[in-house]
Amino acid sequence: MEHRLETPIDKEKLKALRAGDMVYLSGTVYTARDAAHKRMMESIDKGEPLPFPLEGSVIYYVGPTPEAPGQVIGAAGPTTSGRMDAYSPRLLDLGQPVMIGKGLRSPAVIEAIVRNGAVYLAAMGGAGAVMSASVTNAEVICWEDLGCEAVRRLTVKDMPLTVAVDSYGGNIYESGPAAYLASLKGGK
Amino acid sequence: MRTITAQQISDAVAALCVRANKELPEDIVRAMRFAAAEEPWPLAKSTLGVLCENIDAAAERNLPVCQDTGLACVFAELGQDVHIEGDFTQAVNEGVRRGYAEGYLRKSVVCDPLRRVNTGDNSPAAITVELVPGDELKLTVIPKGFGSENMSRLAMLKPADGVEGVKRFVVETVQAAGSNPCPPIVVGVGIGGTFDKAAALAKHALLRPIDQPNADPYYAALEKELLEAINALGTGPQGFGGRTTALGLNIETMPTHVAGLPVAVNISCHVTRRASVVL
Numbered sequence: 007m008e009h010r011l012e013t014p015i016d017k018e019k020l021k022a023l024r025a026g027d028m029v030y031l032s033g034t035v036y037t038a039r040d041a042a043h044k045r046m047m048e049s050i051d052k053g054e055p056l057p058f059p060l061e062g063s064v065i066y067y068v069g070p071t072p073e074a075p076g077q078v079i080g081a082a083g084p085t086t087s088g089r090m091d092a093y094s095p096r097l098l099d100l101g102q103p104v105m106i107g108k109g110l111r112s113p114a115v116i117e118a119i120v121r122n123g124a125v126y127l128a129a130m131g132g133a134g135a136v137m138s139a140s141v142t143n144a145e146v147i148c149w150e151d152l153g154c155e156a157v158r159r160l161t162v163k164d165m166p167l168t169v170a171v172d173s174y175g176g177n178i179y180e181s182g183p184a185a186y187l188a189s190l191k192g193g194k
Numbered sequence: 195m196r197t198i199t200a201q202q203i204s205d206a207v208a209a210l211c212v213r214a215n216k217e218l219p220e221d222i223v224r225a226m227r228f229a230a231a232e233e234p235w236p237l238a239k240s241t242l243g244v245l246c247e248n249i250d251a252a253a254e255r256n257l258p259v260c261q262d263t264g265l266a267c268v269f270a271e272l273g274q275d276v277h278i279e280g281d282f283t284q285a286v287n288e289g290v291r292r293g294y295a296e297g298y299l300r301k302s303v304v305c306d307p308l309r310r311v312n313t314g315d316n317s318p319a320a321i322t323v324e325l326v327p328g329d330e331l332k333l334t335v336i337p338k339g340f341g342s343e344n345m346s347r348l349a350m351l352k353p354a355d356g357v358e359g360v361k362r363f364v365v366e367t368v369q370a371a372g373s374n375p376c377p378p379i380v381v382g383v384g385i386g387g388t389f390d391k392a393a394a395l396a397k398h399a400l401l402r403p404i405d406q407p408n409a410d411p412y413y414a415a416l417e418k419e420l421l422e423a424i425n426a427l428g429t430g431p432q433g434f435g436g437r438t439t440a441l442g443l444n445i446e447t448m449p450t451h452v453a454g455l456p457v458a459v460n461i462s463c464h465v466t467r468r469a470s471v472v473l
Contacts, residue, residue, distance in 0.1 A: 026237070026434070041310070071261050071300040080298055081252070081261035086341045086374050109341070109374035109433065130244055131341065131376035131432055132465045134261040135251035153312045154300045166244075168434065179373050182435030183428035186235050190428075 010164075014062030015103045017123045023169045025176035029127055030164040035064045035106070037158040039085055042149055043093040050096070057148035057157045060102040066129070067107035069154035070138065079144040079160070081134025084108040087126070091115050098122045110179055111171060120175045128170040128178070140165040196273075196329040198473050200280025200288075203333070206471050207289025207319075210335035211266055212297035214469035215258040218249055221403035222380070222466050225441040229378060229431075238436025242378070245431065245464055260465040263299040264337030266290045266319040269401065273328035283321060291315040302340075322394070334401060334470040342375035342463040348393055351455040360385060360457050361420060367459040368424050368440065373433020376463035380404060381424065381443040384458040386450035395446040396460035401468060404442025413445045420445075431464075441466075 009023060013033030023029065036058045038046065049056055067087055071080030087107030094105060095118035103124045108131035111119075119126060129137055143161035150156050171177050218226075226249065230242035252259040268286050272278075278285075294301060294316040303317065304310040320338075347367045351359045364383055371379070384395025407414035421443045430436025441464065450456060 069261060069300060069302070071258050071263060072298045074256065074298040077255075077257075080300070081258040081263075083261050085262065086344065088374060108376065110372050128373075128432065128434075130241070130248070131373075132260045132339075132463050133245055133248035134259060135255060135257040136244060136248040138257065138261075139251065139255075153314065154302060155312075168432075178435075179433045182237065182433070183430060184435070186238070186430060186435035186437070187428040189235070 013064055015064060017103050020103065020123060020125050020173050023125055023172050025169050025172045025178040025181055027169045029167045029169060031064065031167055032163050032165070033161070035066045035160045035162050035165070037066050037068050037160060039067055039069050039155045040089050041152045041155040042157050043090050045149060047093055047096065058159070060097060060100045063102060064104040064106060065097070065102065066160065067105070070144070071134070073144070079138050079141045082138040082141060083134040084129040084131055084137070087111060094118065098124050106167060116171055116175055116177065119171055119173065123173045125169060125173055126171040127167040129167055137165070195275055195277050197277045197279050198331050200278070200282070200285035202473055203278070203282065203285035203331070204289040204292065206333050206473055207268060207286050207335060208293035208296065210333060210469045210471060211290060211293025211299065211337065214335050214337050214467040215263045215297060215299055216252060216256065218259060218465065219403065219468055221405045222441065223249060225404055226464060229438040229441060233436055233438050235430060235436035237434050238430045238438060241431040241434060241436070242438060258299060259467070260339060261300060262302060262339035262341060263294070264339045264467070265303055266316065267336040267338050267397065268319040268321045269334040269336070270321065270323045271326045271332040272323055273330045274325050275329035276331055286319050286321055287317040290317045290319045331473045332470060333473065334468055336400060336468045339463060339465065342379060342461045345371035345375045346396070346458070346460045348389070348456070348458040350389065351457055353453065353455050355455060357416070359455070361423065363457050364420055364459055365423050365427070368461070369427055369429070371461055372429060375461045376465070377429055377433060378431055378438045378441045378464050380441055380462040380466040382460040382462065383420070383443065383445045384460070385445060385447045385456070387448040387456060389456055391448060392456035392458040393460070395448060396458035399444035399446040400460060400462050400466065402444045404444065408445055413447065417443050417445050
């Protein structure tokens with residue numbers, strides 16, 4: 007199945023997504039990696055405002071390469087999501103609906119996804135050039151001192167993504183390999 | 195005695211950092227295209243197709259293949275009849291600084307592992323120097339991404355564990371890594387030596403093209419067997435399922451102690467980069 011999603015995210019629309027489906031995302035995406043997540047937690051603890059609203063927003067775990075003159079952004083593929091596992095449940099519980107990254111998530115994150123009707127989307131890991139092609143605008147909006155880890159606001163058009171964990175807990179990293187191995191046993 | 199200047203070394207390292215990040219080695223590109231053609235599982239085949247498109251897109255748009263342009267691992271095979279004019283380590287680090295600035299590559303290095311402030315210029319490099327006969331200097335840059343580096347492991351096995359223990363550890367390491375290191379991966383295995391040498395051997399194994407088997411037929415057969423075992427796991431490209439979990443596996447070995455069997459597994463992704471030059 008293929009779906010089109012636009013920001014701000016309406017959680018009702020996430021219900022149609024199933025692990026393994028393709029999603030083409032358009033709108034605004036915020037970048038945050040390890041260091042930015044740590045600072046967001048500190049801001050929440052202190053009751054300070056966050057760099058962007060959580061409700062309806064998409065977080066992309068990416069640290070792009072610097073743009074050369076004439077480029078909107080450099081290479082911009084996803085980083086390993088598991089390093090954000092310690093922070094994600096709290097953000098999901100505060101209403102943040104969509105995460106983009108690559109790789110395995112912890113049981114606690116998957117539980118938080120199901121609890122909140124959120125989804126985890128996978129971008130193509132290591133495909134920095136392909137992923138950057140869907141970015142039409144990029145600007146640093148906070149914590150510039152973090153360099154490649156600064157928070158950026160990206161405008162994306164038809165960003166190609168795969169549903170990795172759907173709002174029911176379906177997980178392509180389990181079901182995908184299992185289906186392939188079952189096909190071998192079935193003699194197909 | 196031949197003289198090579200610090201300037202020559204910096205210039206060479208800068209150029210290698212840029213080249214390595216924008217053009218994948220021929221053996222890796224060949225293996226990716228072959229895997230995309232041969233992969234039987236539809237989602238895996240289309241995923242490999244996108245990863246091949248990415249290699250072309252990087253070349254067309256003058257972008258790095260991956261945004262994690264890595265920690266610069268620099269290997270020097272230094273001829274013992276070479277005299278270096280200037281400071282070798284400083285020259286390499288200056289080359290890294292320039293290459294990462296001029297090539298618009300990402301600055302991914304923090305100056306301290308716990309206090310974590312970005313050095314802002316991707317220096318310093320992880321430098322390995324090997325003395326060899328002759329009057330030439332061969333420099334190789336491997337920009338190592340950490341999505342895959344983080345999934346690497348080392349074990350001090352018992353001699354009684356033998357080759358079966360080694361196979362089990364390698365396959366378990368790859369299985370546990372799952373989708374995290376951006377499969378299809380390249381696996382470097384170091385067997386023997388000491389705790390530190392095993393890790394160095396595993397990294398060194400990534401220097402060898404993946405279509406060039408170990409010169410020792412025993413280890414060449416083990417490389418083939420392990421690659422087949424890994425590609426029977428079902429992890430597949432990106433961990434979405436499929437046959438192509440690894441593109442290649444290289445083993446490097448050295449003598450070890452009667453009481454030990456160190457094994458290290460250094461995992462690299464489908465963007466396994468290396469570029470060399472001889473001065």
